[in-house]
Amino acid sequence: MSNVAKLLCAFARKLGGDIDEVSDLPFTEESGTDGMPEQLYVRHDDEMLNQLTSWLLQRQHIGLISPYGTGKTALREIAARDLGSRDDFVVTMIENPNATTERGLYETVITGADTAGYEIDTTNYSQIRDGIPWATAETREAVGEVVRAAADDDVTILLIIDEIEDFPAELLSPMQTAADLGVRLFLTGTPDGKRRLAKFRDTLDSRVRYYERIEPFSPIDVAEYISRSFAYMRNESYEGQNPPLFTADAIRLIHDLTDGNPRGVRLECMDLFARAAFVWRRSDRPVERINITPALRRRGISMS
The missing domain is CATH 3.40.50.300 (P-loop containing nucleotide triphosphate hydrolases)
Known part of the structure; x- marks a missing residue:
């Protein structure tokens, strides 16, 4: 496992995740071969x-x-x-x-x-x-x-x-x-x-x-997807809880950048999650004090 992968898994475990490998991280479900877990369906149309x-x-x-x-x-x-x-x-x-x-x-x-x-x-x-x-x-x-x-x-x-x-x-x-x-x-x-x-x-x-009427995610859908992803990572059921880490402004930014395209939303969420992990490692802050904001996306983050 690479150093970056180890960092992401350690960050996820600090957030309460039952993480053994990168594929257990939130926002990575599309890279798997078994399809999206039912617990992550945002809208049952x-x-x-x-x-x-x-x-x-x-x-x-x-x-x-x-x-x-x-x-x-x-x-x-x-x-x-x-x-x-x-x-x-x-x-x-x-x-x-x-x-x-x-x-x-x-x-x-x-x-x-x-x-x-x-x-x-x-x-x-x-x-x-x-x-x-x-x-x-x-x-x-x-x-x-x-x-x-x-x-x-x-x-x-x-x-x-x-x-x-x-x-x-x-x-x-x-x-x-x-x-x-x-x-x-x-x-x-x-x-x-x-x-x-x-x-x-x-x-x-x-x-x-x-x-031909598949609607894109709304900002509320983006927030629900993030909440469901963290609940799934923690082996918890989704009960309408608010999203951890991600501020309301960050959620609106994700929606604006992707036009609510679900695949784009997943990619943006994964990128911001990784950026938050690097901030956590470098700042030595308690994980509870890490927030994902629009400013985080604009920061230059070195992977070294």
């Missing part, structure tokens, strides 16, 4: 979830469209968690599109359905491996089988695909096929992804209902 669920129940496909860093991933995870807890949805997801084949896309749907109790009749297929038909054409048929079985129980099978702007071109047609078989699609991406989908096939694009 009930209106969005109700609208998306309504569209899905109307047999619509959903497109969640917004520029990079505006919170699509967090909102997608909220929707996946909430819909996955319902009895009328089976939620599946393409985790690594660039390592997925046509057969792999269909297998994702079949495996998710099997976990929910919708098994295929293996006697309908010529060769089965690990519970999945081996031939791509037969995996396609199996998708139709599990979708029909789920529909008989009024259950919707949902396939979530992230970053549609970077989705491999060779998988766009299988994605369309899955949709034709009755799988509901939940697509997330940037406006470029929406344009790419429309260019690929108008028939699919015309059936996608787009949600």
Whole structure:
């Protein structure tokens, strides 16, 4: 561990954090591979979830469209968690599109359905491996089988695909096929992804209902995110407590600098947290006397 990392971890422990490594620090969740912890969701957008669920129940496909860093991933995870807890949805997801084949896309749907109790009749297929038909054409048929079985129980099978702007071109047609078989699609991406989908096939694009109203963080949202981050670091529950370290002026500055872009907010918060750690080390003040103010961002901070 570098000297800078050791300093940041020591500062966090002084603030009550249960810190073993840099990835445990506040404001670092986006660098991990497991997504944002549920405890850090600032806003649980009930209106969005109700609208998306309504569209899905109307047999619509959903497109969640917004520029990079505006919170699509967090909102997608909220929707996946909430819909996955319902009895009328089976939620599946393409985790690594660039390592997925046509057969792999269909297998994702079949495996998710099997976990929910919708098994295929293996006697309908010529060769089965690990519970999945081996031939791509037969995996396609199996998708139709599990979708029909789920529909008989009024259950919707949902396939979530992230970053549609970077989705491999060779998988766009299988994605369309899955949709034709009755799988509901939940697509997330940037406006470029929406344009790419429309260019690929108008028939699919015309059936996608787009949600493009992800609002940026307000100053109150920034303050809540900071409070939740410290509570999570301390293994505490968030109970509406005020943010430690960060003054109200610093929170307004973060909002103004980032226009409320959630990714920008995280980066600014991490930078200011690091600056506060250097001030703490050099000043030898008790940690309770360290404050993050706008002036701290303007100071030159040497990492040596």
